[in-house]
Amino acid sequence: MNERGTRRRRANGEESRRKILDATVEVAGERGYEGTSIALVSKKCGLPASSIYWHFKDKDDLIAAVIERSFDSWLAALSLPEEDGTPLARMTGLAQQVAKALLDAPDFLRLGLMLTLERRPEEPSARTMFLQVRGVAHERVAAMVAEFMPELDSASVELLTTYAMAGADGLFVAKEIGGDSVDLMRLFELHAQAVFDLAARLR
């Protein structure tokens, strides 16, 4: 695999960092914060544990970095909804994009939810990071809700946004539990409809 047998491969910080992060998403997405051992990450990425500590201050820092990177690519995967069409159609389109993104890269949200649910004495910065990026997502959704349903006052927008995001979280969990028996696309379509109906009532 190396050019010359035992010859150490040329040091390449950027690539190593990426390898470590890749290994960590995989492990942490499956086993959560505590279940992610540096030794396991080390094995997965082929670098010794001590090298991981060259790139990241500690385990917490490592997992926070994973969250940050995952969220960025996750957001990038969401294209902006079409400009034309009815509000309901546009909302449904967005919901299905989210559903697709969750199906494609479920590790990010799975890890994030695990971090969210934990309530340990010393708040891991990974958790803080997740809540922060989640805040960004919340803002985005709120902006869309306000755009689609201009008649709503800001309190209602906030309420609906919270409901919309909660539904997404819950449906993700349902998919994790139910596997193939759960039709995530259909459920997200329903969810868009539900949010739309509620908006009409809150108007």
Added chain:
Amino acid sequence: MNERGTRRRRANGEESRRKILDATVEVAGERGYEGTSIALVSKKCGLPASSIYWHFKDKDDLIAAVIERSFDSWLAALSLPEEDGTPLARMTGLAQQVAKALLDAPDFLRLGLMLTLERRPEEPSARTMFLQVRGVAHERVAAMVAEFMPELDSASVELLTTYAMAGADGLFVAKEIGGDSVDLMRLFELHAQAVFDLAARLR
């Protein structure tokens, strides 16, 4: 101090067991499966670690027992919905009971969701136990949905039930994140309405 035959420590085994379970809900509800160490449970309940092993086969067995007991008391806290009133009113009543139960004893669902989200090689029996009791809950909700909206076919009942439960999970998570800024009762009321509206559309 004690009368003969009424030794203060009669049936002490039962009490110890309870103490251990109490400590475990607390710890596991906060830190998840991996984060729950026998040593910590031991410290919280005042009994030595070896005593925990007298009552439970291993850590897995302990956490499974916690799930089982928690679910029982959780279900018991849900009184059956009133027989009279409109379907929407009855559904809303139920939703608010669930909301109240989640506010009162959040550890059960928090731990359960953590177990759900984990994907470790050897499935812990605690996870299996949670999914099983959750299955029971699913059935109950499905029965209610079918009763409230008799016009629905069974596929729609299943779909709506999944959506209803997912909403509950998601709202719970939202509450965990948002704390006091999240009005769980109001959101559950909205959720009941949303499910009701969807039912009308699926009819």
Added chain:
Amino acid sequence: MNERGTRRRRANGEESRRKILDATVEVAGERGYEGTSIALVSKKCGLPASSIYWHFKDKDDLIAAVIERSFDSWLAALSLPEEDGTPLARMTGLAQQVAKALLDAPDFLRLGLMLTLERRPEEPSARTMFLQVRGVAHERVAAMVAEFMPELDSASVELLTTYAMAGADGLFVAKEIGGDSVDLMRLFELHAQAVFDLAARLR
């Protein structure tokens, strides 16, 4: 060594604790606080590292316990000076007892001095323990000085006591450096004389 091959020997907390402390005096007396690794102590005492943690909270606690125990046996080795004889003779007698005790069990003072000289951010409790125990010794010496030279005011007693103890420390160090070329008994005799002469001047 065990009664039955691989059969684990009967658990005996008191004895294990003593074995661990014995191994620790040896190691810590030679290598100081940082140089004392739990793994080395474990190897010397035959118990696994994890067993050391059953008996002691952490490394700090272990070394503090060593200090405490060593000091007790060290003090016990000093018999009270004879009641008769001139003050100088009695003082010289005491000095030589101290010299002998230092020759017999140098580990205690060596470790103590090492701890004393360290100035790390978080004060190890082992250091505190040594200073405390040293305080006890200081009081004892002060009492003797006051008894032998009743004419001295308390400030002078304090000054002389500090000087006397400093001399003992310094001579111990000289012995550690010079080895056989240093006649510790003779030097302590000189020291007693010096303290005595100073007392006369301070009177």
Added chain:
Amino acid sequence: MNERGTRRRRANGEESRRKILDATVEVAGERGYEGTSIALVSKKCGLPASSIYWHFKDKDDLIAAVIERSFDSWLAALSLPEEDGTPLARMTGLAQQVAKALLDAPDFLRLGLMLTLERRPEEPSARTMFLQVRGVAHERVAAMVAEFMPELDSASVELLTTYAMAGADGLFVAKEIGGDSVDLMRLFELHAQAVFDLAARLR
């Protein structure tokens, strides 16, 4: 910004070396040989660990260099005692110079004593270096003692010198322990007197 030929970083190697040594005195003076980690020195001096290895062969070499440099500046701080005055006055003057030097730069002796007290399998060359420079100091003191008290035979000079240096060590330790409550100048004055009195008795 710089004129040609007068680059700001000329002879930068020397400056880096000095920075490293400065950081090392500080760290090693506080934590001893084992407690001094290259990483910590690196952080204190702002240069990467690998740069330390460019200037020094290994940790041992680094600490030995610190000892050497410290001793040189320490010796330089001692001006030769005045030519006139009684032997006691000159001796007292010297003693107070030593006291002052110890108060000003205590790290050197603190580290040296720590190295002295350690008894590790492979003698660090830093320790050897300290004992060597200490030997130089011993010679100097012996020469002064012989000059001040010409009547003493060489064995007595040796004995007194050892006693004199031991006293200095011990008083340094006393100061480290007692802090402000210890009047080092006064104690060194006493010590000079004591040595002087002993000399009279040995004559």
Added chain:
DNA sequence: AATGAATGAGGATTCATTCAT
């Protein structure tokens, strides 16, 4: 003259579990 990156060995400590009593 310097340094970013890497690395194996070892650091302290906690883990789940067992066993003799």
Added chain:
DNA sequence: AATGAATGAATCCTCATTCAT
């Protein structure tokens, strides 16, 4: 019914050092 003591494997992380650039 309970527990003090023990234990090997694993935990996170730091160590001194090297090496290619």
